[in-house]
Amino acid sequence: MTLTKETRVTLNDGNMMPILGLGTYASPDVPKSLAEEAVKIAIDVGYRHIDCAFITGNEMHIGNGIRSKISDGTVKREDIFYTGKLWCTYFSPEMVRKGLERSLRDVGMDYLDLFLMHWPVSLKPSGASDPSDKDKPFIYDNVDLCATWEALEACKDAGLVRSLGVSNFNRRQLERILNKPGLKYKPVCNQVECHIYLGQSKLQAYCKSKDIILVAYSVLGSHRDKDWVDLSLPVLLEDPVLCKVAAKYNRTPAEVAMRFVLQNEIVVLAKSFSAARLKQNLGVFDFEINPEDMKILKSLDKNLHYGPFKEMKEHPEYPFDDEY
Incomplete structure (x- = not known):
């Protein structure tokens, strides 16, 4: 399987997505300026x-980093594939375009390459009418996901976004969108947590049958943010089997963990500042895991979510109660 950092997958709408992306989430204690510098280095x-x-609160800094590399001639806007996400407080149809325009303004772009429904749950801030207020506690809302999708389709028709997708959707929720009467554009991808402990093979098979690409976040397990990760969970990169395979290839456990997901035909988001x-993460393109070792790594699947987002568990659309 020949893969390079230039390799792109063709989405069901004809647009092209690079198979390796930079994830930019950082915990609140990390200075936002680090994200801007990381984007420059990554490009x-x-x-x-x-x-x-x-919701990560750093789109302005990410945009600054991208625009600086455009202005210095390193890249052109069309070279960059930028993904944004519609936060759950913007799911009301009349708010969808406002949510997209907020991201466009913050990142300083005329269009986004991909815009995702961040979760299949609709929320609203408690005690505030402004959906952009991240500091207010959220309360559950009951917006029809299909109505949100129709509003997103209108944004694509308006040229504000090239492709539309979802994140953290299960099969049932994807089917609801796909079976929507009058569907104009189906999701091009489903971005989900995916790694050697959470292979997502059944969800991937379903998505593949519908020509929907799976995109993986938390491919290295997760950072150890105690606010949303159970610190008693095993550290993925310390797994003895993974480490043994990595030593065999003279690679880091991170490189092997990422390469494993790529060889399963899943787009990888690698998060690092x-x-x-x-630079080291690009080493995933310098080697290939043989079929026997792929099977060994696949056997490590524990169906383990590092980010179960239990605060959403009582929402009727909580996605992780289904098998996949």
């Missing part, structure tokens, strides 16, 4: 797929 070393989201790791 310099060859990344062309940048993944961000309104370290210049050394950003």
